[in-house]
Amino acid sequence: MENVCSINNLVACLVQSGMNPDLANLLTALGGVVLVATVPLVTVIFLIWIERKVAARVQDRLGPNRVGPFGLLQSVADAVKMITKEDITPQGADKFIYNLAPIIAFASVVLIWAVIPFTPLHIGADLSIGILYFVAVASIGTIKIMIAGWSSNNKYALLGAFRTIAQLLSYEVPLVLSLLVPVMIGGTLGMQEIVRQQGGMWFFFMAPVAAIMFFIANLAETGRAPFDLLEAESEIIAGYNIEYSGFKWGMFMAGEFMHAFTACLLTVVVFFGGWWGPGVEQIPVLGFIYLGLKTAVIYLFALVLRSTVPRVRIDQLMTLNWKWLVPISVANVIVTAFLLQVIKALGLTPQSGDLIAALPQTIILLVGNVLLGVVVFGFIGRVGRAQRAADQAVQIHTDHDDHSPVPAVGD
Amino acid sequence: MLEFNAQSVAFIVFALFSLGGALGVVTTRNLIHATLYLILSLFGAAGFFVLLSAPFLAAVQILVYIGAIAILIVFAVMLTRSMTRLRELYNRQWLLSGVVGVALFLLLMIGVILPVWGINGSHVGKPVSDVVTTTVDLGIALVDQNQYVLPFEVASLLLTAAMIGAIVIARDDRE
Amino acid sequence: MIPLWMYLAVAAGLFCIGTYGVLSRRNAVAVLMSVELMLNAVNINLVAFWRYIEPSNMAGQAFAAFVFVIAAAEASVGLAIIISVYRNRRSVSVEDVDMLKW
Secondary structure, three states, X not given: OOOOOOOHHHXXXXXXXXXXXXXXXXXXXXXXXXHHHHHHHHHHHHHXXXXXXXXXXXXXXXXXXXXXXXXXXXXXXXXXXHHOOOOOOOOXXXXXXXXXXXXXXXXHHHHHHHHOEOOOOOEOOOOOOHHHHHHHHHHHHHHHHHHHHHHOOOHXXXXXXXXXXXXXXXHHHHHHHHHHHHHHHHOOOOHHHHHHHOOOOOHHHHOHXXXXXXXXXXXXXXXXXXXXXXXXXXXOOOHHHOOOOOXXXXXXXXXXXXXXXXXXXXXXXXXXXXXXXXXXXXXXXXXXXXXXXXXXXXHHHHHHHHXXXXXXXXXXXXXXXXXXXHHHHHHHHHHHHHHHHHHHHHOOOOOOOOHHHHHHHHHHHHHHHHHHHHHHHHHHHHHHHHHHHHHHHHHHHHXXXXXXXXXXXXX | OOOOOHHHHHHHHHHHHHHHHHHHHHHOOOHHHHHHHHHHHHHHHHHHHHHXXXXXXXXXXXXXXXXXXXXXXXXXXXXXXXXXXXXXXEOOOHHHHHHHHHHHHHXXXXXXXXXXXOOOOOOOOOOOOOOOOOHHHHHHHHHOOXXXXXXXXXXXXXXXXXXXXXXXXXXXXXX | OOOXXXXXXXXXXXXXXXXXXXXXXXXXXHHHHHHHHHXXXXXXXXXXXXXXXXXXXXXXXXXXHHXXXXXHHHHHHHHHHHHHHHHHHOOOEXXXXXXXXX
C-alpha cells in the first residue's frame, strides 16, 4: 500500500519521542477511527434537516425555517430537546439489554464507514473482503431490533420486532445476490479495487438490474418508505422502539437516517463509480466532492420516493421479496455469469481502464440486462392482467346476483 | 510466555469473549441472556479467525452464525415460551457431566496438546510467518475439479434439503 | 506470534464447556446452543492448524467453510423439530421427549 496516504507518519514522531511502538500504533489507529467516525456523525445532523425540507416541499409547505438560516439549526434544537428529556426505563425491562440496543443501533452503522473509499488514497481500512464486511455488519443490525423488542417488556414492541426482523432477514437475500454482480464484473471483493475498476465505465451501465435490486433491497433493509410499515405512526405505532424515549430513541432515529445515507453511499461506491470524476487522479481530494455529490443525488431520489409512493402491506412486502426480487436476482446472477464467460471467451474483457476498452463488455452486459428486464416486465404484465380479470369477474358476478326489488341509484 | 504486543492483547481479549460467553451459555437461567452470551462467544471466534489470517471465514462467521443462527435461536426461544425463569437449570446428571467435561479438558491438554505442540513438545516449530494465500485461492479451491468442488455441490444440496425439511417440520398443520 | 498450543487450549476449553452444556442442560434450545459452541471449537482448531502447519493448502479453510454449512443446516432443522415438539407436547425439556411414538 505504498500510495495510501496513511496516518503512520505520526507513529514515527511518537516513537521518536520515546513511546512504545505498539502503543503509538494503537493511538494513531484510534485517531484514524475518530476521524472516519466523525464524518457520519456530522452528516446525520444535516440529513435530518434535508429530509424534513424535501418532505415539506413535496407537500407544498415550507418545512423548518425558524431556527437558524433556512432552519438549518433545527436538528440541533431537536437534539437539545431530546437530551433534556427524562430517561426512563420501563418497569420489568431487562436493564442491561435495554440500554445496549441503541448503542448497537448506532455502532452497526458507523462500522460500515470503515471500508468506504473516499478518495483514491483515503480509506479507513482497505480490507480485501470489503463487500462481505458490509453484508456482515448489516446483518448485525437485526440483533438490536430483537433485543430492543424483547427487553421493552411490551408485547406490541415484541410483535413489531418480529415483523421487522422478518422483513430485514428476507430482504438480505436479494441484497447479497445483487451485490454478487459487481463483484463478478470487478473480480474482487475489496471496495477500493471495485471503485478502481469503474474507471472505464460505471457498473450501473453494465448491470442496471442489479443496481435497481440493490437499491430496493437497501430501502427495505433500512426501513425507508415504501417499506416503512414497521415504524409508521398509523401502523404499530413505533414498532420495536415504542418504549424508548429521550436520547435512546434519538440514537435509534439517528442510526436509521445514517443507515439510509450509508446505503445510498454504498450504491454510489459499488454502482456509480465512487470517487471517479474529471481530474480526480491528479487532485485526489476532489474524490470527496464527487462522492458527496453523487450520494446526494441518490439520497434525494430516495427522499422524494418516500413522499411519493404508498406504503406496502406486510404480505405484499413478503410477496414482493420472495416471488419477485429473489428470482430476478438469481436469474440476473446466472445471466451475468454466463455473459462474462462469453466475453472472456471472445477476448473482450477490458484490460485497460478507459472508456473505449470497456465499451464492448458494457454493451453485451447491457443487452443481457435489458432482455432480462423485458422478460420481467412481461411477467409483471401477465400477472397484472390476470389480477385485473379476476377482479372484474368478481364484480360482474356480484352485479348479476343483485336481485333486490329497489333498483340501485346512480349506478 | 507471551510477549506484550498488540496481537497477544487481541488474543487474550478474544479468548475472554469466547470462554466467558461459553460459560455464560451453560450457567444462566434466562435463555435470552444465554443467546446473547452465545453471540459474544461467536464474536470471540470471529476475532480468532481474523488473528489467524482467515478474514473471509471471520466475515462468514458473523454473517451466518450471528446474523442468522443466533436470530433463529432467539425466535425459537420466544416461540417456545420457556424463557425467563427456568425451573430447574440442570438435570440429574449435572455433576457427572461436570466431571466428564473437566476430565476431557485435562485429557486433551495434558495428553495431546502440550506434549506435541507445547513448549517442550516434539513438534514445536516456528509457525509459517507470512501467508500468501488469499480469498481468491479459497474460491478457486472450492470450484477446482481437483480440489473441493464435490463437497461444495453436496453442501448446497444439503442446505436445500435442510431448508425444505425445516419448513415442512415447522409448518403449522392445525388449520 | 502466539504459540499454537494456546489456540488449541482455547478450542479444547470451548469444546469441553459445550460438552458440559449438552450433557447437563434441561432445555432443548440450550442444548442446541451448546452444540453450536462445540462446532465453533472445531472450526477454531481447523483454522489454527491450517495457519500454523500448512497455509498453502486450502483444505483447512475449505473444511471450516463446510462446517459452517453443516452447522447452519443442523441448527435450522433442530430448531424446527423443537418448535414442532413444543406444539405437540407443550414442553421443551429434553427429559419429556421420551416416547418413541405417540
